[in-house]
Amino acid sequence: MGERQTRSSRHLQPSHNKKLDKMLNILIGIVIILIVITATYVFKWQDDAQETVKEEPAQEQKNDESEKEPSKEEDIASNDEQSQEEDQTKDKDQTKDEQQPEQNTAVETTSDDPIVDRVVTDENWKPTPTTQTGEHVSSYDDQSVDWAEKIATVTAITGITSDNMIVWRLQNNGGANKAIATVSTKDKSEKYRVSMEWVDNEGWLPVKLEQLNTLEGAY
Numbered sequence: 178m179g180e181r182q183t184r185s186s187r188h189l190q191p192s193h194n195k196k197l198d199k200m201l202n203i204l205i206g207i208v209i210i211l212i213v214i215t216a217t218y219v220f221k222w223q224d225d226a227q228e229t230v231k232e233e234p235a236q237e238q239k240n241d242e243s244e245k246e247p248s249k250e251e252d253i254a255s256n257d258e259q260s261q262e263e264d265q266t267k268d269k270d271q272t273k274d275e276q277q278p279e280q281n282t283a284v285e286t287t288s289d290d291p292i293v294d295r296v297v298t299d300e301n302w303k304p305t306p307t308t309q310t311g312e313h314v315s316s317y318d319d320q321s322v323d324w325a326e327k328i329a330t331v332t333a334i335t336g337i338t339s340d341n342m343i344v345w346r347l348q349n350n351g352g353a354n355k356a357i358a359t360v361s362t363k364d365k366s367e368k369y370r371v372s373m374e375w376v377d378n379e380g381w382l383p384v385k386l387e388q389l390n391t392l393e394g395a396y
Contacts, residue, residue: 288387292394293370297386305330307380315353315375319344330381331358331371346396356381359389359396368392 283299305326316323327347328339343361350357354375361368368389373381389395 290387292389292391294388294390297388298384302334302383304376304380304382305333307378309380313354313375313377315349315356317347317349326381327356327358327373330373330383331360331369334371334383334386335360335367335369337362337367337369345392348396359392361389361392365392368395370395 282301283297286296286298287293288296307326309322309326314323318324324347328342328344331344332338332342337360341363343363343365344358345361346357346359348357349355350372356373356375358371358373359369360371368391370387370389371383372385372387373383376382
């Protein structure tokens with residue numbers, strides 16, 4: 178009887194060991210699977226993290242470029258505004274210069290001649306441009322170019338136009354290139370004597386304006 182039990186126990190022991198080995202193998206397999214899954218997850222997470230890190234600088238670079246582009250546009254707009262302001266300033270200065278009358282350099286004096294109310298001279302008076310060429314010969318022919326240029330000089334200095342002017346006398350004034358004209362408006366409200374000198378290649382230059390109070394004894 179005892180011998181049978183011993184044989185039975187020996188018969189059952191290998192079967193029990195096989196079950197333990199099988200369970201251990203299953204557990205080891207599960208552990209290996211878990212390790213593989215965990216490793217796969219870790220590697221994948223690292224890859225995602227690296228891609229995220231790469232994308233962030235790229236995005237930041239794009240943002241920087243986007244920020245820089247408006248800066249260029251702002252610079253262009255700023256330059257345009259500055260140019261417009263400079264143009265406006267130049268226009269204002271030019272307008273101011275145009276509106277500002279030329280400096281009055283005329284000198285007014287009195288005369289010992291009782292028919293002269295005042296005498297005016299101005300160093301900035303300019304010659305009346307001439308069309309004459311060659312050697313100048315002063316002419317008192319009222320149809321000549323030289324006569325017309327003398328009258329133009331009188332108009333420039335008195336403001337009396339030729340169609341409203343009476344030429345009382347236009348004559349030599351002590352030299353071949355010197356002349357003096359006595360003129361008035363047609364209503365005789367303005368009366369003047371104009372002394373002038375010839376400047377070679379330029380024309381007749383007014384040198385003195387006398388405002389008269391009468392024409393009697395003026396020429």
